[in-house]
Amino acid sequence: MKKIVVEGLKYRYPLTAELALNDVSFEIEKGEFIGIIGRNLAGKSTLCQALMGLVPHFYKGAYGGSVTVDGLNVAQTEICELARKVGLVFQNxxxxxxxxxxxxxxxxxxxxxxxxxxxxxxxxxxxxxxxxxxxxxxxxxxxxxxxxxxxxxxxxxxxxxxxPDIIVLDEPTSQLDPQGSEEVFQAIQALSRQGMTVIMVEHKMEKIARYSDRVMLLDHGRLVDFDTPERVFSRDDLAQYGIAAPIFARICQGLGIRTPQTGLYPMTLDDAYDQVVNWHE
Amino acid sequence: MNKIEIRNLVFHYTAGEPILNDISLAFDARSTAIIGQNGAGKTTFVKLLKGLLKPVGGDVVINGINTSDATVAALARHIGLVFQNPNDQIFKNKVLDEVMFGPLNIGQSQDEARERADAALAMVGLAGRINDNPYDLSLSERKLISIASIVAMNTEIIIFDEPTIAQDFSGKEHIKAIIRDLVAQGKLVLTIIHDMDFVAETFERTLVFAQGRVLLDGSTREVFAEEEVLRQAHLEPPHVTQLAHRTGLPGTPLTVEEFVREKRAQGAMRPVTP
Incomplete structure (x- = not known):
């Protein structure tokens, strides 16, 4: 079931010249765990706000295209109504x-x-x-x-x-110690498995690779890619978007190791272990 | 001479609930990361170094000055702290005024403060923004302003509290370069941080705090070799080191490059099986 449908979304904040979101389209299924990545100012937080209606209802500005959440058109639905469906955990x-x-x-x-x-x-x-x-x-x-x-x-x-049916989290573990951060990811994964749709902005690429079903790569307000972590993090143009792949993928890249079945770099500790331990030059 | 000496430091906010328990340490010129679980006492510790808090027992000596005998103002010429949240630190409505505020307050002349502010803003890459309002810049740029404000005070000791929060890859690389630059100038850089990969790539020495004590103290490589002890302290080694431990690669590599080099060296030594 399509939980979120975004079509041709364009958005510009008041008193600014550039589009914060530029022609973004995608669909998300119920219960998916989606990671959003991109350099600072790529449009990640703006997209989060657009899913729960703060864009455009609170920030105003210029808005085009449509965002549909659980059948509700966000631009035509009041925030108090959307708040029953979508919860937003703030960055700060x-x-x-x-x-x-x-x-x-x-x-x-x-x-x-x-x-x-x-x-x-x-x-x-x-x-x-x-x-x-x-x-x-x-x-x-x-x-x-x-x-x-x-x-x-x-x-x-x-x-x-x-x-909420959908939880949007903007860098939710930035101030947690490593084990605390891992505990929070596991708690959120459990909610996702119970059917909650999870959308998370995060700079910790190793966590995104391990927990996300799909990864959305944004740059300059545009959707560059939206695919499995393996495919997104195996792109050879990530540096151009200000992204470094997970450490495990970078090690495998350095050793020239790809997963034989897919031709993509291993992303997680477990997958990298399997390949690296059997590696001979 | 050690820039900071701590002898039998004891601190609590409420009697009977100790936060720091008999800590004795010396800091030399090595850049040092302070890591530990939330609530381990790291922020309290750096507040004691700054003189914002005074010891309940023991001594904190900064450049020969015992913090118990000195005002925060007097210590401010020796030790600077960059806040975790730049919004808590920045209050002027012009970038240049913000960065000159600290230098002027510790007695630098107008000319010297201007010179040091210009140099600090050039170092963080914001020389072209001196007339902007800090709140018209992004959060990551405000973080750089908060760093420049402390650098301009030209203290011998600079402490960062979580410098990489909200930074993307290039922002982290930038902050790494700033820290190395400060170390090259002979400053003592201390950092509270949860990002183990950043610690591995940036700091010479690492201290692990747990329950008000120093659990580990050594070169960053020695500390990250102690996987078991780190886990007890609710930490984990850097990702590179985790994979090295799992695959039995010796030498505790700390960076992707070191891992790849070690692994290739190990592969080259392996006898070729017929």
Missing amino acids: PFTQVSGSKMTVYEELAFGLENLGVPRAEMMPRIESAMALLGIERFGKRNPFDLSGGQMQRMAIASVIAMA
Whole structure:
């Protein structure tokens, strides 16, 4: 089932001359885990905002083409309606925190209150989101007394508690330590396997290669490629788009190793191990 | 002389909940990465170096000055800290004013401050933007402004808190070059960071913090060889090193180039089977 259909999307912010998104078209199926990559200013965050309606409803500007989410035309649907379908985890958790709640527990309730979820239903949803992100012990803490990494976990949990069909995450693990980052990726993968559609902007290419079903490569507002991680990261023109392939792919490239069946570079630790351990010059 | 000496440092925010536990360390000229799990005490540690916090026990000595006896203002000529979030650091509405603010405050003359600001902005590649409002630039450019603001103060010690957040590949390469440039000028560069690949490619020495103590301290290569200990500290070795350990490649390679060279050398030594 097509969960998201984008056709010929063009967008320009107010008071700017260049298109932030230029003729972008793609389709995403329910339950897919999509990674979005590209250099800074490629249009990644703008595309995230366009999926949940902040573009164009909040930012205004010039808009062309269409974005359809679960059958709803985004440009013709109010954000409050879209918020029931699409959840956005902000790049900077400080920007996302409501500022009107005194505890982490209440901060997670904020979105649910706005959706009109009954109190009895709120509590189990908040508790399970806190458990999924490993922040149960911070329930009574003030959100602004959390460290950057803890606040980032809270920001993700706040959106997961709202149980959106589609979750859009903009660099959700930038402030987490390596194991914390891995835990968050696994938690999000579990949601994806339960049918939640996941769209994630990320600079950690090794993680994108390992967890995404498909990878979207953006540059200068255009969609350059949208394919499996193996195909996208085996392109020989990645440098031109300011991207370095995952370390494991670069090692295999350096040794001239390709996966025999596909002719593409191995992307993950496990795949690279299989090829490198048997490699002879 | 060591630029920083720490003797039996103890710190807590609330009595009975220790954050740093009897740390003794010396920093020489080697660029040093400080790694550790969220909540391991890394940010608290650098705040103690800056004099923003004072030890509960023990001593922190910066260029011969005990931080317990000095004001933050007096220490600011010796040690600079680039904030994790540039939006917390930048407050002027012109790039040049922002970068000259620190130098003027530590007593540089107008001319010297201007000269150092120009040099620092040239180093980060923003010389052409001196009249812009920092908030008209992108987040990654604001990060570079926040770096230039500290570099212009010409302190002997510069600390970065998570310099690679929100940076793409070329942004990381740029920051790597800036750090190497500062090291070549003889500055002591310390960095709190979660990006192990960046640590492997950039820093000579690495410290692992865990539960308020220094769990490992050595050359970056020695530290990343300790895969088990790193995992206990909720860390992991760089991706290159992980693949080397798995495939049994010796020598703890830290970069793609080192891995490829080691592997080719190993292949060349292998006897040809008939």
